[in-house]
Amino acid sequence: MALMAGRPEEYPNWGVIGHEWAIRGLARSLSADQVAHAYLFTGPHGIGKTTLAHALAQALECTGSVRPCGECAACRKVARDRHPDVLVVEGVPVGYGPENTEESEEDLPPPPPRKNDRERRILKVWQIRTVRRAIARTPFEGRWKIIILRRFEEANDSASNAFLKSLEEPPRHVRFILTARDASLVLPTIASRCHVLALRPLPLPQVEDALVKRWHVEPSQAHLLARLSGGRLGWAVRAATPETxxxxxxxxxxxxxxxxxxxxxxxxxxxxxxxxxxxxxxxxxxxxxxxxxxxxxxxxxxxxxxxxxxxxxxxxxxxxxxxxxxxxxxxxxxxxxxxxxxxxxxxxxxxxxxxxxxxxxxxxxxxxxxxxxx
Ligand SMILES: [Zn+2]
Incomplete structure (x- = not known):
């Protein structure tokens, strides 16, 4: 397939399929030591925003020589969501967590997993307080404190305003990565302080090819899923997975x-x-x-x-x-x-x-x- 022949091996360690232009830009910033203090990755659900956010977090924390190496302890911890300096935050179900500012959120059980892409959740101000506490500390073992805020369009007004303060005066050791369906759904004063990367749907043959080769989906099923996905590989993978x-x-x-x-x-x-x-x-x-x-x-x-x-x-x-x-x-x-x-x-x-x-x-x-x- 001509398309696959493109430059598939350009940045293999990033573990991201497609979005080569975005990775190229990020890799360049990394090697020039000019990583923006805040990114906003936008695009439809399942297009790869969170995957790219994790890859960037790996690249930032990696201790290998080619970053991300995918093999060092830091890379592996980020991949498993176990790195003490990488915090992933996303909205919670409507009635979940302390609404009252005095309550503690330390002992909360984890929220139930999202039922589907459309489930409405809210990113609340107490979650931003957790973020603020985390960034006030210097990194435990990594180079950076990295905060990944998924689906920032779900932030309510008080959370957005609270976050804006952190974004305006970020500690030097902090890097923020926000994701949202569209930049217009994020407070303009926040979006304008982020380096925005708008991810686009992948070509359908690339989705189909990845489903077959990496996820071992049966070819006719992969053909159908690629078309239904509209180029959103993450969506296609979830749809192909029986446990979803x-x-x-x-x-x-x-x-x-x-x-x-x-x-x-x-x-x-x-x-x-x-x-x-x-x-x-x-x-x-x-x-x-x-x-x-x-x-x-x-x-x-x-x-x-x-x-x-x-x-x-x-x-x-x-x-x-x-x-x-x-x-x-x-x-x-x-x-x-x-x-x-x-x-x-x-x-x-x-x-x-x-x-x-x-x-x-x-x-x-x-x-x-x-x-x-x-
Ligand atoms: Zn590494």
Whole structure:
């Protein structure tokens, strides 16, 4: 593959697939001893921000000759999240931790792992106090105190303001690495004090190749996952891992398949039946947590129909549904497909505004193309 032939071995010790331009810049700063005191890595979930943050932390703490060497004690400790001078902080569930400024957070049990990318968590001011205490001390064994603040878009106002103070007057031995979906979601006074690296999706063949070679994913599965990932390797790896369970204990892929089967069925039933289905979705598939996934899967379906109808079948995402898609691309008119796409997108927006989920789904199902006589 021509793409892979690029420069895959340029920085092999970083252990990061893709994002070569970002690593090149970081490696240059390291060797010139000009590492910024704060970085902000941005990009969609699963694109590799945290992986790159850990690699940079390794490079900073590494005691080997080529940094990061991946083999010294410091590199290994960072990789296992066990380095005493590297602190990783991210938002916690809404009711978790001491809200009152006087309480101690030292004895808190660790928060439960995130259920999925959409789970809303908050980075709270007491967590920033923990950070401030950590950076007040000099490093125990490393060269730097490194604070990785993941998903900084989840910081609430008081946490952001508290953090800004640390960022304005950082101790010399501190390096901050923030990650966020987008720089615009971070307080401008914070983003402007960080060196921003906006990570972009990887080319799909690179994702596919990595899934097969490094994670030993079966080739046809890798092909599908690469397309579904939109170039987010971390997402693809999580989706390929059976132990990553989403809502109801299903894998991301199983959930997506169920969502697409639902839509395929909905398009073939009458409006009365659709209302029953809307009731089931709203009641049992509940809660707003799962609906965005459902709608995103449905968006992918409509986009694929548009592609097939415009003669670009080779670019579709849902390759495992090609037959059903072809049938529908023949049955529906161009206008109907665009109407379906538009209605689904509008529903995604309504849900972001906290409208009644059942109502939103009912309206959507009635707006999707079909035979009103049924
Ligand atoms: Zn090392």
């Amino acid at each position: 369970r989403g809502v109801d204990g299903h894998t991301l892929l199983e959930e997506r398949r169920a969502h697409l089967e639902d839509l395929n069925r909905v398009l073939q039933i009458g409006y009365a039946e659709r209302l029953t289905f809307a009731g089931e979705v709203a009641k049992d598939k509940r809660n707003k947590e799962d609906l965005p996934d459902l709608l995103e899967a449905w968006m992918g379906w409509w986009r694929d129909l548009v592609l097939i109808q415009s003669g670009q079948r080779d670019r579709i995402t849902n390759v495992d549904f090609e037959e059903s898609l072809s049938t529908q691309a023949r049955r529906l008119s161009l206008e109907e497909v665009h109407a379906g796409l538009k209605a689904t997108r509008a529903t995604m927006r309504y849900l972001e505004q906290n409208v009644n989920a059942r109502l939103a789904i009912e309206v959507l199902l009635l707006n999707l193309p079909g035979d009103r006589g049924n």
